[in-house]
Amino acid sequence: MNLMEQQSQVVAAGFREMWQPVYSKYKPFFDCAFKLQSIVSEMILTPVQGQLAQIIGQMAAAASNTYGAMLILVLNGFGNDAMKLARSLFEIELNILRLKNHPEELQDFLDYHFIQQKQLYDVFTDEQKKKMPSERYQEMMAGYKRVLPRFIKDKAKQIPRSEWCRDSLFVRAKEAGQEHLFLYRSFYRHASSMHHLDIAGIIANVNSEIHAQMAPSWDYLEDALVATAIYIRCVVQFDEVANLGFAERIDSGPSAEYVNACKALKVEPESAGQSA
Numbered sequence: 001m002n003l004m005e006q007q008s009q010v011v012a013a014g015f016r017e018m019w020q021p022v023y024s025k026y027k028p029f030f031d032c033a034f035k036l037q038s039i040v041s042e043m044i045l046t047p048v049q050g051q052l053a054q055i056i057g058q059m060a061a062a063a064s065n066t067y068g069a070m071l072i073l074v075l076n077g078f079g080n081d082a083m084k085l086a087r088s089l090f091e092i093e094l095n096i097l098r099l100k101n102h103p104e105e106l107q108d109f110l111d112y113h114f115i116q117q118k119q120l121y122d123v124f125t126d127e128q129k130k131k132m133p134s135e136r137y138q139e140m141m142a143g144y145k146r147v148l149p150r151f152i153k154d155k156a157k158q159i160p161r162s163e164w165c166r167d168s169l170f171v172r173a174k175e176a177g178q179e180h181l182f183l184y185r186s187f188y189r190h191a192s193s194m195h196h197l198d199i200a201g202i203i204a205n206v207n208s209e210i211h212a213q214m215a216p217s218w219d220y221l222e223d224a225l226v227a228t229a230i231y232i233r234c235v236v237q238f239d240e241v242a243n244l245g246f247a248e249r250i251d252s253g254p255s256a257e258y259v260n261a262c263k264a265l266k267v268e269p270e271s272a273g274q275s276a
Helices: 003-007 018-027 029-046 051-075 077-101 105-122 126-131 134-151 169-176 178-196 200-205 221-226 231-241 247-265
Strands: 152-154
Touching: 003 051, 003 077, 018 051, 029 051, 029 247, 051 077, 051 105, 051 221, 051 231, 077 105, 077 169, 077 178, 077 247, 105 134, 134 152, 134 200, 152 231, 169 178, 178 200, 231 247
Parallel strands: none
Antiparallel strands: none
């Protein structure tokens, strides 16, 4: 191998010195992930009946990738950024719960795609708009006009609302139950500040000397790991909606491991594996 080839290789991504200490300290959480992996792989590959179960299955699969990315960030001491992904998991869970409890809204969830297509088209430059084939434009506008009445926010200006659901995320959290409402007011707001980097988010990312907290850091690793209960609940909801029959394996395996992991940290576990 010549020098040029040697210089082009990636030696490591992240902070190798964090891997073993983080894994050793939080091993039960990683054991939980290991037990979840085989179960979720089976669930994703199992054929399901009905559009609702299929869509929620897609959400659970996406949540699985986000969960894996969270664990990688935790292993490398990026707790602040892991919290931002946990925030996304919470939003996925609330969408899953909304569709599970209101299956009649599934068509709104699907048809909002036409609204998003039109909104994207509206920000195109004139040159980009000219490149869109006429039949594609007509198809987009036909779909947009067909679904628009269901999403109108301003009747006079014919402006659609900014989300597929008529209720805000807060209302969806409240409907999901007291635990989700509490998580919205505490965890979600805090993680949102980290994500949007308002003043609370900046404060969350400074050390005792008021310097920016740079990775690798032990800050927020435990918070992110405790928040992984959100993902476990997403998996449970998919299992229930699709009637896959994995409940006992989830409860006795990863859910039990998660509870033990929280007890080892002497923190109160979230209701992993419990239906809302």
